[in-house]
Amino acid sequence: MSAIRIVTDSTADIPQDVRERLNIEIVPLKVLFGEETFLDSVTINSGQFFDKLTSSAVLPTTSQPSPAEFMATYDRILNESPGATIISIHLSSALSGTYQSAVLGHSLLERDGDIVVIDSKSASYGFGMLVVKAAELAAAGMPRDQILEEIETMTREKRLYFLVDTLEYLQKGGRIGKAAALFGSILNIKPILSVDADGEVTAVDKVRGQKKALQRIMDLLAKDFGSDPVDITLAWATSNETALELGEQAKARFQVRSTKHTRIGSVIGTYVGPGTVAIFINR
Numbered sequence: 126m127s128a129i130r131i132v133t134d135s136t137a138d139i140p141q142d143v144r145e146r147l148n149i150e151i152v153p154l155k156v157l158f159g160e161e162t163f164l165d166s167v168t169i170n171s172g173q174f175f176d177k178l179t180s181s182a183v184l185p186t187t188s189q190p191s192p193a194e195f196m197a198t199y200d201r202i203l204n205e206s207p208g209a210t211i212i213s214i215h216l217s218s219a220l221s222g223t224y225q226s227a228v229l230g231h232s233l234l235e236r237d238g239d240i241v242v243i244d245s246k247s248a249s250y251g252f253g254m255l256v257v258k259a260a261e262l263a264a265a266g267m268p269r270d271q272i273l274e275e276i277e278t279m280t281r282e283k284r285l286y287f288l289v290d291t292l293e294y295l296q297k298g299g300r301i302g303k304a305a306a307l308f309g310s311i312l313n314i315k316p317i318l319s320v321d322a323d324g325e326v327t328a329v330d331k332v333r334g335q336k337k338a339l340q341r342i343m344d345l346l347a348k349d350f351g352s353d354p355v356d357i358t359l360a361w362a363t364s365n366e367t368a369l370e371l372g373e374q375a376k377a378r379f380q381v382r383s384t385k386h387t388r389i390g391s392v393i394g395t396y397v398g399p400g401t402v403a404i405f406i407n408r
Contacts, residue, residue, distance in 0.1 A: 195230025
């Protein structure tokens with residue numbers, strides 16, 4: 126049986142120890158503070174990024190990997206594992222050109238190879254969970270087509286919600302999408318965001334105060350999951366306090382099988398800003 130290798134990009138926000146354990150290949154995006162350029166999760170980590178974001182007079186920008194970088198990654202993997210299948214899962218094409226770069230990188234490859242490039246239509250651990258699941262199934266020896274079916278099912282059933290302190294970063298980064306309706310909010314309104322089926326950031330609700338916002342997220346999740354057993358992942362930018370509270374509420378409300386934790390990385394952090402927390406959930 127040929128090996129199956131999983132490739133993604135750094136915006137999946139997968140913890141380093143998980144990436145290493147499952148042999149997940151990461152192609153990093155770049156974060157730029159003026160003339161300084163960093164590789165997301167390679168030469169700058171989450172803590173360093175948010176320290177710099179809150180102290181810098183220059184707002185960061187980001188750039189996607191080039192097709193040549195993807196081509197080189199695919200070529201190296203095929204040299205390391207001749208005959209391997211590559212499943213390459215990436216940030217929503219509605220938010221970045223990363224997926225298109227991966228597709229072009231595949232087309233530029235001057236050799237045969239079984240490479241499947243997937244537009245996750247999601248962001249952060251919203252597709253990081255798909256990547257981890259694919260890698261776990263590959264490690265267990267599941268065949269290619271069955272892995273793809275499992276990922277498609279998980280894509281339909283997962284849910285994610287972001288609670289942001291402000292929409293300022295999404296607005297300045299041009300990633301506001303369908304969340305624009307939340308502008309003009311009064312003080313202490315907490316925007317609840319998600320990523321819709323088209324892969325765009327969308328406004329779910331705006332709630333006055335953090336306590337009510339957390340309760341609203343629980344109510345939204347209850348509509349989709351009810352009493353079903355679920356796995357959750359909690360993510361945060363600068364402090365895990367609110368994320369942990371979100372996790373405790375989830376455990377009190379649902380049959381939680383497992384709880385994981387991760388940090389929001391520098392590229393996603395560029396657009397959601399400090400103070401953001403998120404919950405990712407699947408059956």
